[in-house]
Amino acid sequence: EAARATLAVAREYRPVRGRLDLSVDGDALVVEVSPAPDRVISDAQNRTTLPGVRVRGEDDPATGDRAADEAFDGLGATFDMYWDAFRRASIDGVGGTMAATVHYGVDYDNAFWNGERMVFGDGDGEVFAGFTRSVTVIAHELSHGVIENAGGLEYTGQSGALNESIADVFGALTEQHLQGQSVDEASWLIGAGIFTDAVQGTALRSMSAPGTAYDDDVLGRDPQPGHMADYVETTEDNGGVHINSGIPNRAFHLAAMALGGHAWERAGRIWYLTLTGGRLSPRSDFAAFAAATRATAAEEYGEDSEEAAAVRDAWTGVGVIE
Ligand code: ASN
Numbered sequence: 001e002a003a004r005a006t007l008a009v010a011r012e013y014r015p016v017r018g019r020l021d022l023s024v025d026g027d028a029l030v031v032e033v034s035p036a037p038d039r040v041i042s043d044a045q046n047r048t049t050l051p052g053v054r055v056r057g058e059d060d061p062a063t064g065d066r067a068a069d070e071a072f073d074g075l076g077a078t079f080d081m082y083w084d085a086f087r088r089a090s091i092d093g094v095g096g097t098m099a100a101t102v103h104y105g106v107d108y109d110n111a112f113w114n115g116e117r118m119v120f121g122d123g124d125g126e127v128f129a130g131f132t133r134s135v136t137v138i139a140h141e142l143s144h145g146v147i148e149n150a151g152g153l154e155y156t157g158q159s160g161a162l163n164e165s166i167a168d169v170f171g172a173l174t175e176q177h178l179q180g181q182s183v184d185e186a187s188w189l190i191g192a193g194i195f196t197d198a199v200q201g202t203a204l205r206s207m208s209a210p211g212t213a214y215d216d217d218v219l220g221r222d223p224q225p226g227h228m229a230d231y232v233e234t235t236e237d238n239g240g241v242h243i244n245s246g247i248p249n250r251a252f253h254l255a256a257m258a259l260g261g262h263a264w265e266r267a268g269r270i271w272y273l274t275l276t277g278g279r280l281s282p283r284s285d286f287a288a289f290a291a292a293t294r295a296t297a298a299e300e301y302g303e304d305s306e307e308a309a310a311v312r313d314a315w316t317g318v319g320v321i322e
């Protein structure tokens with residue numbers, strides 16, 4: 001029976017690129033799977049045609065091009081976090097190729113997921129120094145792919161802000177996992193290091209203190225709220241998806257801090273299982289997501305668990321539930 005169970009595991013993971021270790025324990029066959037990432041980096045050579053020229057595959061040496069090598073390493077770190085923390089193999093969950101294009105456009109001040117690949121600009125050199133410089137940004141973009149694969153969250157209003165927030169959560173978790181940081185050691189910043197020295201700001205967003213990532217003559221003040229009382233009604237940016245994401249971002253930070261240790265182990269696990277567990281719909285709003293995280297925590301750890309209480313208090317703390 002044990003052998004049959006492990007055989008089922010082996011079958012399920014057959015498409016995954018990586019290593020399959022077989023051993024025998026008593027009369028049971030033990031199957032251990034260590035999937036490996038499959039990365040392809042392309043160079044748009046400052047044009048906007050995708051994918052651009054392939055410059056590095058999984059078995060190739062470093063290119064010497066900073067953006068290409070940062071993208072390659074960042075995808076690796078993101079792959080490792082998803083596998084180690086959640087036993088998810090890649091964007092599609094079955095070890096599929098992770099594709100990225102660097103040097104997109106001229107002075108392009110952004111990075112994005114286009115439904116197939118991650119795309120990174122070099123920045124204008126005035127405000128932004130290059131979007132591959134922070135692993136949080138790389139993991140954020142890859143996570144848009146994971147979210148899409150998990151059923152998606154419509155990129156408008158509260159569901160859009162949740163999409164943004166979940167991408168930030170896994171972005172921060174990737175950096176913390178890479179550095180081995182506990183919740184107290186982590187910066188909880190998204191995009192630290194992508195600004196030039198001309199900007200006083202430290203990062204694009206702060207999950208622990210939304211609205212404080214920058215306050216600068218160049219960029220103005222960070223507009224993110226951290227509580228429903230400050231929710232921003234706007235028609236810009238698909239209804240403020242990068243602004244109101246501050247509220248669920250701070251909820252995650254509160255839950256993670258209450259639990260302590262490594263954020264990916266419990267708070268992150270609850271968020272990941274909520275994303276993939278079938279309790280969401282593409283139009284879920286903050287309240288629906290809060291309810292789903294609470295149900296996930298109760299199912300995984302028990303109704304009266306520390307984890308369930310931490311999640312409830314987090315959403316109360318940002319005013320999403322009473
Ligand atoms: N960097 C942005 C993001 O990933 C691009 C966008 O606005 N979609 O959210």
Ligand code: ZN
Pocket residue numbers: 140144164167
């Ligand atoms: Zn995003």
